[in-house]
Amino acid sequence: MRFLRRRPCPAKVAAIHHGPPRLIHFENVRKSYRVDGREVAALHPLDLRIETGEVFGIIGRSGAGKSTLLRLINGLERPSGGRVMVDGVDIAALDGAGLRGKRRDIGMIFQHFNLLAAKTVAQNVAFPLRLAGDGNRATIERRVAELLERVGLGAYANHYPAQLSGGQKQRVGIARALACAPSILLCDEATSALDPETTASVLRLIAGIHREFGLTVVLITHEMDVIRRICDRVAVLDAGQLVEMGEVADVFLHPRHATTQRFVQEYEHEETPAGAAGSAASATRRIRVTLRGESVHAPVLARIARDTRVDFGLLGGRVDRIKDTAYAQLTLALSGGDVEAALRGLREAGAVVEEVA
Ligand SMILES: Nc1ncnc2c1ncn2[C@@H]1O[C@H](COP(=O)(O)OP(=O)(O)OP(=O)(O)O)[C@@H](O)[C@H]1O
Ligand SMILES: [Mg+2]
Incomplete structure (x- = not known):
């Protein structure tokens, strides 16, 4: 060419x-x-x-x-x-x-x-x-x-x-x-x-x-x-x-x-509306977690849930790509355990954590 x-x-x-x-x-x-x-x-x-x-x-x-x-x-x-x-x-x-x-x-x-x-x-x-x-x-x-x-x-x-x-x-x-x-x-x-x-x-x-x-x-x-x-x-x-x-x-x-x-x-119209999951009722905190790149596929959530004894209720989300970058953006209801430790753990793992109403 x-x-x-x-x-x-x-x-x-x-x-x-x-x-x-x-x-x-x-x-x-x-x-x-x-x-x-x-x-x-x-x-x-x-x-x-x-x-x-x-x-x-x-x-x-x-x-x-x-x-x-x-x-x-x-x-x-x-x-x-x-x-x-x-x-x-x-x-x-x-x-x-x-x-x-x-x-x-x-x-x-x-x-x-x-x-x-x-x-x-x-x-x-x-x-x-x-x-x-x-x-x-x-x-x-x-x-x-x-x-x-x-x-x-x-x-x-x-x-x-x-x-x-x-x-x-x-x-x-x-x-x-x-x-x-x-x-x-x-x-x-x-x-x-x-x-x-x-x-x-x-x-x-x-x-x-x-x-x-x-x-x-x-x-x-x-x-x-x-x-x-x-x-x-x-x-x-x-x-x-x-x-x-x-x-x-x-x-x-x-x-x-x-x-x-x-x-x-x-673009995200098919996302599960927040609150649809049964665990939402007992939630103490609702957060939106965004992971990018390799951490998307690492077992970050499972590890933090285990270490902090926090229950992660999944309310909605998407795992997809933006051009060449993988990302996951999940809305979660956190209940029980040490929620502050879980939030710290997520941030330390490179996640962006935002509180949602
Ligand atoms: N030659 C023109 N004469 C007068 N007004 C114009 C002219 N070209 C565009 N406009 C006006 O300028 C504004 C912007 O138009 P433009 O075509 O740039 O929009 P657009 O974002 O490309 O819209 P679309 O998605 O419908 O193509 C509109 O209000 C349009 O009516
Ligand atoms: Mg145009």
């Missing part, structure tokens, strides 16, 4: 700010639209740094401003205030040719795929290369064939979009986004139109491409499950405000803002 490797980066423009250069940097960026002669705010002033090579998720409800934020990165929208810097370059300051050049480095995939219906799969993938005047016919054909092979559609080059499933269409969209060997991939609700199984396979493909080519991926979604599977960090948008941001495991396991808590609750 040597052919697909990223072009050597052009000389980086010197960073204007101190500290290491950030690949994508929103500096006090706001965006409003004019609707019926009135200014309507889509994004309130926000600062955001997306590091080189990370998978950065943005979650929010419909109308929260997710697409607006994404479109500011590749200059499809211009900020109403502040600056969007990509690799030290102010996107809004570029002229037409400069912006076209920059966009070649920023691939994008869409919820509804945006394929050209009258062109074959191969022609769709070749389109950005032809537009950029990138290579002769033979090199374009070779690159298209490699890209289609990479996304698992080697046998579909001459099909038309209407002959493909949703998942296959998105794979064509991904191949097209990668055609010019970008260093950034923007994903706007890329799996929202797909069933859960196809969603999982498209997310695996994006994750594989991210690892293989070292891309920076910015992905927007309204599903916490998508964030959990693939992202390193996440930002939560609510009515144009950036309300929470952090490592996915931290935000997911300990959400602070009410909007984030609702997203997590939606």
Whole structure:
């Protein structure tokens, strides 16, 4: 796959700010639209740094401003205030040719795929290369064939979009986004139109491409499950405000803002409601215990229960993964024995312990 490797980066423009250069940097960026002669705010002033090579998720409800934020990165929208810097370059300051050049480095995939219906799969993938005047016919054909092979559609080059499933269409969209060997991939609700199984396979493909080519991926979604599977960090948008941001495991396991808590609750809707277990009646303390990494599978609870003679009633919980990290989050009713010693023991074992009502 040597052919697909990223072009050597052009000389980086010197960073204007101190500290290491950030690949994508929103500096006090706001965006409003004019609707019926009135200014309507889509994004309130926000600062955001997306590091080189990370998978950065943005979650929010419909109308929260997710697409607006994404479109500011590749200059499809211009900020109403502040600056969007990509690799030290102010996107809004570029002229037409400069912006076209920059966009070649920023691939994008869409919820509804945006394929050209009258062109074959191969022609769709070749389109950005032809537009950029990138290579002769033979090199374009070779690159298209490699890209289609990479996304698992080697046998579909001459099909038309209407002959493909949703998942296959998105794979064509991904191949097209990668055609010019970008260093950034923007994903706007890329799996929202797909069933859960196809969603999982498209997310695996994006994750594989991210690892293989070292891309920076910015992905927007309204599903916490998508964030959990693939992202390193996440930002939560609510009515144009950036309300929470952090490592996915931290935000997911300990959400602070009410909007984030609702997203997590939606994901965990099948959790047993607290109080459903019979032992709850005699409980003296209810706690939520979060374990991460290897301690998830260690017999921590059994040991502490034995040592402290505390009964651990299980009220609800989940054992799952966040990207590559295993976690367990359990709601427990503690009764009898030395409860304080049990809480100390849990904390010493690396668990985060929170009292719940
Ligand atoms: N071109 C436009 N003109 C006027 N208003 C717009 C325009 N684009 C977006 N908006 C408004 O800005 C706000 C944010 O829109 P945006 O498309 O960024 O939301 P979103 O989070 O992507 O929503 P969805 O999940 O439905 O795609 C909305 O209130 C929307 O109506
Ligand atoms: Mg949108």
